[in-house]
Amino acid sequence: MAAQAETAAASPIGVFDSGLGGLTVLRRLRQHLPGEDFIYLGDSARVPYGTKSPETVRRFALEDVAFLSRFAPKVVVVACNTASAVALPELRARSAAKVVGVVRPAAEQAVRIAGAGPIGVIGTEATIASDAHRKAVAAIDGRIEVITVAAPLLVPIVEEGRPQDDPVVLSVLSDYLRPLQRCRPTVLVLGCTHYPLLARAVGKLMGPETHLLDPAEAVAEVVEQHLRQRGLLRQRRHEGALRCFSTDTAERFAGLARRFLGHEVDDVQWVGTDELTGAGREAVEA
C-alpha cells in the first residue's frame, strides 16, 4: 500500500490544451508544484477548438486524454476552457486518473471574490454557447447574475503577437467588452487560456473596480489540494521534469511557447494526430 502510494506520487501530471494557450496554466501549476513532473500535450495541428462543434471538441479531447493516459498520470488537467466546458463528463468517464477542468475552479473563485456582485465571462464561441460558466456559478449561488460574451477574435489576435496597445487589439477588445462595461461586473473571468496575455489591455478598458480572474491560479490550487489530501504530492529538492508534445511541428511549438510559458522549452516532441486518433480508439475499445 505504501509502495503503491509512492508509485502514484512519482507519476507525472498530464496537461492538455488545443494549442499553446494551456502553457499559461502549466506555468502556474509548476509554480505551485515545483517538484512534480509534467507532460504537456498541445493539439496545435487542430487548434482552435473554440470555433468547432461540441461533438468534434469531445472527440479531440478524448483522444488527448487517451494519449496522456499512456504516461499513467496521477491527475489530468484540461487546460482548455472549451474542452472543459463541453467534454468534462465524457473525459471523466473514460479516464483512470482524476480529471480537473478549468471552468468549475474559476466559477468557485469568482463567487468567492464577487460576493453578490455580477460576474462577467469572456470565452470562445463554443465555451460561451455551452453556458458552462453560468451553470457552474448557478450551482454555487443561483442569485448571482452572470454576463457572458463570446470573443472569437482574441485567440488569433494573441497568436498573431500584437502588442496590447496596438490599435487593432484595442478596437476588437472595446467591441467585445462594451456589454460588460455597461454591467460593471465585480469579477471578469478570462475564460480562455490565451486571454491572460491581454490582461493589461482588458484591465484598462474595464477599470479598477473589475477584478480580472485568470482561472490558472484556482486550477493550481485545486490540483495541489487534491494531491495533498491523497498524499500524492511530490516534494523534491530539484525541479520536476517537463516533456511537451505537439501535433504541429516541435520547432513551431518551441518557437511560440516562450510567450505563454515565460521561458524556453527544450523537450518538445511531435506526435501525429493519427497517433492521437489511435490512442483514442484504444481507449474507447478498452
Add this chain to the structure above:
Amino acid sequence: MAAQAETAAASPIGVFDSGLGGLTVLRRLRQHLPGEDFIYLGDSARVPYGTKSPETVRRFALEDVAFLSRFAPKVVVVACNTASAVALPELRARSAAKVVGVVRPAAEQAVRIAGAGPIGVIGTEATIASDAHRKAVAAIDGRIEVITVAAPLLVPIVEEGRPQDDPVVLSVLSDYLRPLQRCRPTVLVLGCTHYPLLARAVGKLMGPETHLLDPAEAVAEVVEQHLRQRGLLRQRRHEGALRCFSTDTAERFAGLARRFLGHEVDDVQWVGTDELTGAGREAVEA
C-alpha cells in the same frame, strides 16, 4: 477508348479546402461547368491550415486528396491557397487525377491584368511565408514587383460573420492594407478563399485604381480548358450533383455554407479525421 473517355467524362470533379472558404471557388466552378458532378471536402475540424507549419499542411492536404481519390475524380481542385502554396508538388506526385491549385492561375491572370504594374497579395501566414505568389509571378515575368502581406485575422473575421462596414473589420483591414495603399498595386490578389467575402471593404480602402482579383474565376477557366482539351467536359441538360463532406459536423457545415456558396446545400456528410488519416495512409502505402 471511346468508352474509357466517356467513363472519365462522367467522373466527378473533387474540390477541397481547409474549411468552408473553398465553397467560393466551388461556386464559380459550378457556374462555369453546370453539367459536372462535384465532391467537396471541407476539413472544418482541423481548420485553419494557414497558421500551421508547412509539414502539417502537407500531411493534411495529402489526406484530403487521398479521400477525394476514392471517388475517382477527373480533376482535383485545391481550393485552399495555403495548401496550393506549400503542398502542390507532393499532391501531384500522389494523385492519379490532374491536380489544379489556385496560386498559379491567379498569378497568370494577375500578370495579364497588371501589365508592368506592381501586384499585391494578401494571404494567410503560411501562404505568404511560402512566397508562392511571388515565385509564380517571377516565373512569368521577373520584372514585376510583388508586395505581399500576411493577414491572419481576416479568416476568423469572416467566420465570425461581421458585416463589411463593421468598425472592427475596417480597423483590421486598414492595418493590413497600409503597406499596400502606399505601393498602389494595379492588381491585388485575394489570396485566401475567405477574402472575397470582404471584397467590398477592401475595394473601398484600396480605391478604384486597384483591381481586386478573386482567383476562383481563373481557376474555373483553367479547369474548363483542361476538360475541353481532353474531351472530358460533361454537357447535360440538368445541373450536376453536389456532395459535400465535412470533418466537423454536417449540421455546422450546412449552417455556415450558405454565406460562401450563395445557396443551401442538402447533401452534407460527416467524415471523421481518422477516416481521412486512413485514406492518407493507404495512398502513401499504395
